[in-house]
Structure formats: C-alpha cells, structure tokens
Amino acid sequence: MTATIIGLGLIGGSFALSLKDKGLCDKVWGIDHSERNAAKALELGLVDNIITLDKAIAESDLIVLATPVDTIPVLATKILNRIGKHQILMDMGSTKEELIEITSMHPNRGRMVATHPMWGTEHSGPEAAEHNAFTGRTVVICEKEQSDEDALRQVVSIYSTLGMPIRYMSAEEQDMHCAYVSHISHITSFALALTVLEKEREEEHIFDLAGGGFESTVRLAKSLPKTWAPIFLGNKYNVLDVLREHIHQLQILRRMIERDDRDGLIEAMQRANKIREILK
Amino acid sequence: MTATIIGLGLIGGSFALSLKDKGLCDKVWGIDHSERNAAKALELGLVDNIITLDKAIAESDLIVLATPVDTIPVLATKILNRIGKHQILMDMGSTKEELIEITSMHPNRGRMVATHPMWGTEHSGPEAAEHNAFTGRTVVICEKEQSDEDALRQVVSIYSTLGMPIRYMSAEEQDMHCAYVSHISHITSFALALTVLEKEREEEHIFDLAGGGFESTVRLAKSLPKTWAPIFLGNKYNVLDVLREHIHQLQILRRMIERDDRDGLIEAMQRANKIREILK
Numbered sequence: 001m002t003a004t005i006i007g008l009g010l011i012g013g014s015f016a017l018s019l020k021d022k023g024l025c026d027k028v029w030g031i032d033h034s035e036r037n038a039a040k041a042l043e044l045g046l047v048d049n050i051i052t053l054d055k056a057i058a059e060s061d062l063i064v065l066a067t068p069v070d071t072i073p074v075l076a077t078k079i080l081n082r083i084g085k086h087q088i089l090m091d092m093g094s095t096k097e098e099l100i101e102i103t104s105m106h107p108n109r110g111r112m113v114a115t116h117p118m119w120g121t122e123h124s125g126p127e128a129a130e131h132n133a134f135t136g137r138t139v140v141i142c143e144k145e146q147s148d149e150d151a152l153r154q155v156v157s158i159y160s161t162l163g164m165p166i167r168y169m170s171a172e173e174q175d176m177h178c179a180y181v182s183h184i185s186h187i188t189s190f191a192l193a194l195t196v197l198e199k200e201r202e203e204e205h206i207f208d209l210a211g212g213g214f215e216s217t218v219r220l221a222k223s224l225p226k227t228w229a230p231i232f233l234g235n236k237y238n239v240l241d242v243l244r245e246h247i248h249q250l251q252i253l254r255r256m257i258e259r260d261d262r263d264g265l266i267e268a269m270q271r272a273n274k275i276r277e278i279l280k
Numbered sequence: 281m282t283a284t285i286i287g288l289g290l291i292g293g294s295f296a297l298s299l300k301d302k303g304l305c306d307k308v309w310g311i312d313h314s315e316r317n318a319a320k321a322l323e324l325g326l327v328d329n330i331i332t333l334d335k336a337i338a339e340s341d342l343i344v345l346a347t348p349v350d351t352i353p354v355l356a357t358k359i360l361n362r363i364g365k366h367q368i369l370m371d372m373g374s375t376k377e378e379l380i381e382i383t384s385m386h387p388n389r390g391r392m393v394a395t396h397p398m399w400g401t402e403h404s405g406p407e408a409a410e411h412n413a414f415t416g417r418t419v420v421i422c423e424k425e426q427s428d429e430d431a432l433r434q435v436v437s438i439y440s441t442l443g444m445p446i447r448y449m450s451a452e453e454q455d456m457h458c459a460y461v462s463h464i465s466h467i468t469s470f471a472l473a474l475t476v477l478e479k480e481r482e483e484e485h486i487f488d489l490a491g492g493g494f495e496s497t498v499r500l501a502k503s504l505p506k507t508w509a510p511i512f513l514g515n516k517y518n519v520l521d522v523l524r525e526h527i528h529q530l531q532i533l534r535r536m537i538e539r540d541d542r543d544g545l546i547e548a549m550q551r552a553n554k555i556r557e558i559l560k
Binding site: 120185191199205209213215226239243272273 | 420445457460462465467468469471472473475476480486488489490495499501512519521522523524525526530538540542546553558559
C-alpha cells in the first residue's frame with residue numbers, strides 16, 4: 001500500500017513511522033507546506049519522498065490529514081472532490097464537528113474515515129516524531145456509518161495493527177469528551193505557565209525549586225500554539241463550558257483558603273482523589 | 281549516628297531509607313501517631329524500631345520532623361524544650377514562616393535547622409517511600425544564621441551526601457517561591473480533577489480517552505488532603521496571590537476563546553512556551 005501523509009509534524013511524522021515499522025505500507029510519501037519541515041521529515045526518514053498533492057491524489061491508496069484542525073475541512077473537501085472509488089482519506093484531528101458537517105453532503109464522503117488517535121506530546125515538528133507512538137492508546141472513530149465499509153475496515157485494520165483500542169462516537173460526543181480530558185488540560189497548563197512567568201521574575205528560582213509536580217502540570221504549556229489555538233476555537237463551546245466549570249472550582253478552593261476552611265478543603269480534595277480510581 | 285524520624289509517610293519514610301542507604305546512620309528509629317503507619321514502616325524496613333518521643337529525645341543524635349506542616353511548630357518547640365547541646369532537630373516541611381516565627385526566641389533555636397527538600401510524589405504513606413528519592417533535587421535551608429554552626433554543618437553534609445544542591449533563603453522567600461512552583465500546581469490539579477469529575481459523568485470515557493496530557497496535569501490530584509490543606513492554609517497569602525493571578529490568566533484565555541481571538545491566543549501561548557527554556 002502507498003500512503004501520503006499531509007502534515008509532517010508530531011502526529012503525522014509518528015504515524016508515518018508506524019506505517020513503515022509495522023510493514024503496513026511499502027511507500028510512505030509526505031506533504032508539508034513548510035519546506036523546512038518537509039526537508040527535515042525526508043532527512044529523518046519519516047517519509048520516502050516529498051510529493052505534490054496532485055501526485056498524492058493520483059497514486060496513493062491512503063491519504064492521511066495530520067495538519068492543524070482548522071485546515072482539515074477544506075483540505076478534506078478538495079481531496080474528496082478528486083478521490084477515486086478505491087482510495088481512502090483519513091484525518092487525525094482533535095476536533096470533528098466542523099469536518100463532519102462540511103463533508104456530510106459530499107458525494108464521496110464514504111471514502112473518508114474521521115479519526116482521532118488519543119496520543120500526543122508537548123513536542124512538535126518532524127523531530128518530535130516517535131516510533132510506536134500510538135501503541136496502547138485509544139483511537140476514536142467518528143460517524144462510522146458515513147464511511148464506506150471497505151474504507152472503515154481498512155482504517156480499523158491499520159489502527160488495530162498499531163495495537164490501538166477503537167471507540168466509535170458521534171462527532172458531538174468526541175468533541176465534548178476531548179474538551180474534558182485533553183483540551184482543558186492544555187489550557188490550564190498554558191495558564192499556569194503564564195501565571196508563574198508573570199509572578200516569578202527570578203527564573204533561577206523556578207528552575208531550582210520546581211519539583212516533579214510543577215514540571216508535570218506545566219509540561220503541556222510547551223505545546224505548539226499553532227496546533228492548539230485552532231483546537232480551542234474549533235471546540236469553542238465545549239471548551240468554554242469546561243473552562244467555566246474549572247474557574248468555578250478554583251474559586252471555590254480559593255474561598256475555602258480565604259476562610260481557613262480546613263474541613264472544606266479536605267473534603268474537596270478527597271472528592272478530587274477519586275480521579276485515582278479512574279486513572280489506574 | 282542515631283536518627284529518629286517523626287512522621288513515617290512519603291517524605292519521612294523516603295528520608296529514613298536514604299539515611300540507611302548512604303550509611304549516614306547506624307540506627308534509624310521511627311515515630312508515627314498512626315499505629316498502622318508505624319507498623320507498616322517497621323514491616324517495610326524503613327526504620328529499625330518504633331519508639332517513644334521520650335526515647336527519641338533521650339537517645340537520638342538527629343530528630344527529623346516529617347509530619348504535616350501545621351503540626352511542626354508545636355512539635356519543634358516541645359522537642360527544643362528538652363533537646364541537648366549536641367543533638368540536632370530538623371524539619372522537612374513545605375512552609376516555613378510560622379515555624380521560624382514560633383521558634384525564633386527559643387533559647388535552643390540554634391539546635392534546629394529548617395529545611396525543605398524539593399521532592400514529592402502524589403502517593404502517600406509508608407508504602408510510598410522510595411530509595412534515592414532526593415538525589416539531584418534541590419533542598420532549601422531557611423534562616424541558616426539562626427542555626428548553630430555545627431548543626432547546620434551536619435545537616436548540610438547529610439543533604440550533600442544525598443546529592444542535593446542546597447539553596448539558602450529566608451522563610452519569607454521560600455514560602456513565596458514554593459507557592460509559585462509547587463503549591464499552585466497542586467491546587468490546579470485538584471481543581472482540574474473536580475472539574476472533570478463534575479462534568480464527565482461517564483468515567484469510562486475519562487479512562488479510555490485520557491491521553492498522557494490529562495494524566496500528567498491531574499496526577500497531583502491524587503495527593504493526600506491531610507498533607508496539603510495545612511500547606512495551603514499555612515502559606516495562605518502567597519497561595520491566594522498566585523491563585524488570583526492564575527484565575528486571571530484563565531479568564532484572559534477564556535475571553536480570547538469567546539471572541540475567536542486566534543492571534544491573541546497564539547501570542548499568549550507563545551509567551552507560555554517560554555517555560556520551555558526554564559525547565560530544560
């Protein structure tokens with residue numbers, strides 16, 4: 001099988017490696033609007049060749065969209081306009097409602113499978129690509145009934161070969177759940193980094209004193225803004241909903257501290273401890 | 281040297297292991313107000329014996345306080361009241377202003393060294409104790425001029441043997457910096473866990489979908505409430521100050537998302553990215 005990956009950063013680059021490592025593709029080609037990233041991906045051996053979109057559409061069995069989420073609906077439509085009956089288009093974006101809406105009436109919609117592999121790191125670019133990145137992580141497939149059976153079967157078999165449990169959801173469900181378990185974590189991390197950088201002028205102290213705790217809560221603040229701004233805006237209503245609740249919870253804790261409400265704090269933290277059972 | 285550790289949880293238990301692993305003490309005794317923890321610490325070999333405070337004061341060269349921070353000032357005073365000229369008392373608490381104030385006029389103040397090793401995990405109790413826990417982590421020593429030279433020298437040599445860089449600060453500085461780089465991370469983690477538990481009724485989804493990102497930002501929410509409530513209240517004014525700034529930063533991001541301010545979001549996240557250079 002010949003695959004073309006569009007977007008050769010952390011996700012696309014890691015997926016390219018997985019396709020080759022697992023012997024799923026004999027040829028993996030790449031496209032990236034950044035010449036530097038394209039050259040780097042080739043140099044790192046993530047892809048065998050850098051090609052044009054025309055060649056990708058003419059000669060690929062599988063086309064994979066791993067670009068920022070705000071670019072996916074338009075790119076997907078352009079590709080569906082020209083894709084053949086035996087070719088497959090898949091995306092790996094973190095939000096889905098807009099993509100599903102934009103493509104819903106497209107006569108070739110069936111050739112597309114909308115997926116979201118639940119893996120990422122705070123690093124970015126081709127250099128951040130990892131072998132076996134996705135193994136053991138869950139992948140969400142959205143609105144599977146809108147995909148042709150053969151296309152769905154092919155994509156499912158790829159993810160299964162990578163060792164990924166598959167969950168089927170509507171675009172609405174996926175965007176809501178991802179706001180809770182992924183997007184909000186990034187927002188709080190960015191805000192925490194801004195807080196500390198704002199307050200803590202003596203960087204030396206941050207560096208010296210930051211124990212493992214600080215580093216893990218702020219790690220995601222290293223993530224790529226051009227990746228995450230479109231995700232927050234593309235999932236605006238869910239993200240705002242969770243963000244509102246998060247600020248509310250912080251205000252409750254703040255009032256308890258103001259009032260020296262030791263018992264209230266302990267009770268709230270004991271409820272928070274329940275996360276322990278969920279994340280074994 | 282004979283040491284007695286008071287408080288045989290994560291910190292005290294790990295310190296007991298370090299004292300033995302590095303051959304710093306031939307005898308390490310333990311005290312814990314929880315019979316269960318005391319028995320467990322003995323069973324796990326963290327300490328050689330469980331003793332009384334009387335025996336500790338009568339026979340220890342070094343007494344280490346690793347109990348919740350709200351219990352340290354009173355315990356420290358009781359021990360200083362009865363400690364001898366060649367014995368040393370040290371604490372490992374995360375806040376220092378109250379301890380330093382309470383003990384400041386004590387005639388035996390010089391026998392005490394106030395320390396805060398910058399290490400911890402979200403786990404608790406004797407079972408959470410780790411070998412080589414502190415190696416490579418910074419330790420803060422507060423108001424060193426109030427400690428007798430021999431006591432300070434002894435404690436410095438213990439921490440140096442554990443491979444810990446030492447930073448000297450006033451209690452005020454230490455409490456302020458720790459609010460930024462440790463205490464606030466725990467509050468945001470607890471609030472994030474409460475947010476998700478509040479919003480996300482289908483725990484199954486949290487479990488399935490939570491990528492590495494969520495797990496790392498929420499990890500600290502597993503921490504022990506009885507440890508952290510006293511820290512937040514003991515460092516109330518610094519914690520409220522940082523918490524106010526953190527909520528402010530979240531509100532700024534929220535407004536940008538509400539207004540679809542893509543450029544503003546990207547600019548803010550790029551500023552947050554600076555944390556990358558600080559935490560290499």
